[in-house]
Amino acid sequence: xxxxxxxxxxxxxxxxxxxxxxxxxxxxxxxxxxxxxxxxxxxxxxxxxxxxxxxxxxxxxxxxxxxxxxxxxxxxxxxxxxxxxxxxxxxxxxxxxxxxxxxxxxxxxxxxxxxxxxxxxxxxxxxxxxxxxxxxxxxxxxxxxxxxxxxxxxxxxxxxxxxxxxxxxxxxxxxxxxxxxxxxxxxxxxxxxxxxxxxxxxxxxxxxxxxxxxxxxxxxxxxxxxxxxxxxxxxxxxxxxxxxxxxxxxxxxxxxxxxxxxxxxxxxxxxxxxxxxxxxxxxxxxxxxxxxxxxxxxxxxxxxxxxxxxxxxxxxxxxxxxxxxxxxxxxxxxxxxxxxxx
Amino acid sequence: xxxxxxxxxxxxxxxxxxxxxxxxxxxxxxxxxxxxxxxxxxxxxxxxxxxxxxxxxxxxxxxxxxxxxxxxxxxxxxxxxxxxxxxxxxxxxxxxxxxxxxxxxxxxxxxxxxxxxxxxxxxxxxxxxxxxxxxxxxxx
Numbered sequence: 001x002x003x004x005x006x007x008x009x010x011x012x013x014x015x016x017x018x019x020x021x022x023x024x025x026x027x028x029x030x031x032x033x034x035x036x037x038x039x040x041x042x043x044x045x046x047x048x049x050x051x052x053x054x055x056x057x058x059x060x061x062x063x064x065x066x067x068x069x070x071x072x073x074x075x076x077x078x079x080x081x082x083x084x085x086x087x088x089x090x091x092x093x094x095x096x097x098x099x100x101x102x103x104x105x106x107x108x109x110x111x112x113x114x115x116x117x118x119x120x121x122x123x124x125x126x127x128x129x130x131x132x133x134x135x136x137x138x139x140x141x142x143x144x145x146x147x148x149x150x151x152x153x154x155x156x157x158x159x160x161x162x163x164x165x166x167x168x169x170x171x172x173x174x175x176x177x178x179x180x181x182x183x184x185x186x187x188x189x190x191x192x193x194x195x196x197x198x199x200x201x202x203x204x205x206x207x208x209x210x211x212x213x214x215x216x217x218x219x220x221x222x223x224x225x226x227x228x229x230x231x232x233x234x235x236x237x238x239x240x241x242x243x244x245x246x247x248x249x250x251x252x253x254x255x256x257x258x259x260x261x262x263x264x265x266x267x268x269x270x271x272x273x274x275x276x277x278x279x280x281x282x283x284x285x286x287x288x289x290x291x292x293x294x295x296x297x298x299x300x301x302x303x304x305x306x307x308x309x310x311x312x313x314x315x316x317x318x319x320x321x322x323x324x325x326x327x328x329x330x331x332x333x334x335x336x337x338x339x340x341x342x
Numbered sequence: 343x344x345x346x347x348x349x350x351x352x353x354x355x356x357x358x359x360x361x362x363x364x365x366x367x368x369x370x371x372x373x374x375x376x377x378x379x380x381x382x383x384x385x386x387x388x389x390x391x392x393x394x395x396x397x398x399x400x401x402x403x404x405x406x407x408x409x410x411x412x413x414x415x416x417x418x419x420x421x422x423x424x425x426x427x428x429x430x431x432x433x434x435x436x437x438x439x440x441x442x443x444x445x446x447x448x449x450x451x452x453x454x455x456x457x458x459x460x461x462x463x464x465x466x467x468x469x470x471x472x473x474x475x476x477x478x479x480x481x482x
Contacts, residue, residue: 001383005407005416015414048419147421147450150375150384150405151473158450160420222381223411258379 001149002142002214002298004047006226013209013230015198017050019058019190021211022166023142026186026278027293028285029172029326036283039173040328041076042294043188046167049137053089054080054117058192059106059205060169064178065185070234070275074179075101076171077108078135080117086340089117091126091135091169095177104191104205112171120339121331132172132326139321139330140164141294142214145314157315163333170327175282182284185277186291187212187234207231212276213289214298219306220252220273234275249274260308269305294322294329365395367437369461371468372410373479382409384418386477388459388470392430392439399427401441401459403470410480423448425457435464 002023006013013020025042041062045054054060059079063072074097081090092115096108115126118136126133140161148155178184189210194201197208209230211217217229225242232240238249246254249270256266280291288296295318303311321330370389374382385408390401405421408414425441432438439459449455450473459470461481468479 005414048416050416146418147473150386151475152376152378154473154475156452156473160418164419218383219380223409255379 001144001146001218003209003211003216003218004142006209006218006230013190013227016055016192016196017046017048018053018055018167019045019192019208020047021045021188021190021209022047022140023214024062024186024188024211024278024292025141025294026280026282026291027287028282028291029328030285036285037175039175039178039280039282040326041171041173041186042168042329043078044138044140044142044166044168044329045190047140047164049165049167051167053083053119054091054135054167055192056080056082056089057196058190058208059104061189061191062171063101063187063189065234065277066179066181068183068185070185070237070277072101073097074177075108076111076173077106078169078171079106080135081114087119088339089119091115091117091133093131093133093171104207116339118339119335120337121335122338123327123331124339125326130174131177132170134168134170134327134329136167137165137332137335138168138327139319139332140166141319141322141329143297143316143319144299145316148314153311155311155314159316159319162316162319165332165335168327168329170329172326178282182282184280184282185212185234186280187277207233210276212278213273214292215302216273216276219302220255221248225251229276234277237275238271256306259306259310294318365393366399367392367394369468370482371461371479372413372482373468373477374409375405375472375477377477384408385410385413386472386479387413388468388479390425390427390439390459390461392427392437394430394432397427397430399430399439401425401427401439401457403457403472405472420450423457425459435462437461437463 004022023044029038029040062076064074066073078093083089093112094108100107111131112128112133116124118124145155146160191205192208194203194206252270253266287293300313373386375384385406392399403423405418407416427441429440443455461468466481
């Protein structure tokens with residue numbers, strides 16, 4: 001539930017798990033200790049692998065803000081082919097800069113072309129220029145005692161996600177592809193055709209889900225506000241008015257105040273949480289809140305923060321099936337078949 | 343007879359508990375999880391059919407993604423239970439039901455296979471445990 005099943009009303013956005021973001025990670029892809037030359041950007045979707053493929057009509061994006069204005073300056077966009085009669089699907093990735101970075105289309109320079117999607121146990125990796133790319137079914141790296149949370153914070157150390165799968169995309173980039181300022185902001189969004197909305201619309205692509213930090217929309221926002229939050233851009237996070245008549249920022253302050261924070265502290269923390277962007281210095285591998293590594297216990301950090309220390313841990317830790325090397329995400333549970341080679 | 347009263351040893355009734363046949367009642371109750379300060383992430387759904395004559399029946403518990411006002415059909419895996427009802431006590435508008443989960447593979451480590459469900463037709467509520475925490479639900 002980092003962002004799993006978060007809209008509408010925690011259903012997969014638009015009732016379609018293919019376009020439901022579960023997690024976003026950004027971390028230093030170190031080959032040597034103290035060497036910070038590459039970054040891994042991970043975007044996971046499809047909670048509980050409810051769907052069997054990526055959406056060929058969608059664009060899956062990882063956006064990078066290089067000047068702290070909450071708008072993207074560099075965006076990595078991935079588009080998938082339809083699943084062929086042979087069961088195969090392929091991905092193309094572009095890097096968009098400037099105005100193209102925030103345009104709702106597949107504009108940009110191709111950096112990965114026709115990469116195979118891995119539906120089998122073994123990872124099929126594509127490389128182009130100085131980029132590496134993976135897409136396919138993987139073990140869900142998120143760890144959390146969901147049942148303890150649902151039971152009202154009565155944690156027992158049982159990790160609901162330990163045997164679950166997701167669909168992952170992993171893009172490893174040279175840091176030079178992230179701009180010259182090492183202090184960046186990272187988030188993800190998924191665009192789908194307006195005609196594919198639950199209530200079909202007209203026009204081009206619309207934003208159906210987005211995520212920066214984990215457990216923001218899932219934890220802080222109620223019902224229809226979750227849908228709204230998924231469709232706005234980070235620049236609107238503090239000012240957009242919700243169904244309560246207050247802004248998202250004010251609602252966040254209210255939740256924090258309910259855990260005992262005074263007004264000033266609640267406001268300060270809410271302003272850290274919004275806009276919902278994962279801040280990351282790519283010359284530093286400290287982990288969350290500096291980017292997010294697959295092993296970072298983000299829930300413990302957030303529980304502690306949000307509840308003002310009343311709840312410090314859910315008692316579960318990182319998964320042990322992660323890979324030491326690209327694509328880092330663990331191999332999928334219960335998948336024994338291998339993809340046929342081309 | 344006030345609305346929402348079970349007639350001891352016989353039929354019932356309330357707008358929220360349905361008489362399926364002469365001695366059979368059906369109910370469905372829904373509650374948000376977690377309960378408390380945070381918005382509900384999921385919905386706890388308990389449904390049952392009870393034979394008041396034989397004091398037996400079947401109930402199910404499921405947890406669906408989404409809060410009660412926007413519940414999905416996505417059942418969270420590992421949280422479904424089928425309960426064989428073994429005892430029924432009716433007193434006024436309150437029905438106290440006890441049952442057991444025969445299929446122990448459905449249970450989490452340390453989870454009690456015996457289940458208590460209280461259906462209060464007068465208040466249009468139900469209650470039962472979820473992971474050893476008492477949860478309040480609304481009859482639908």
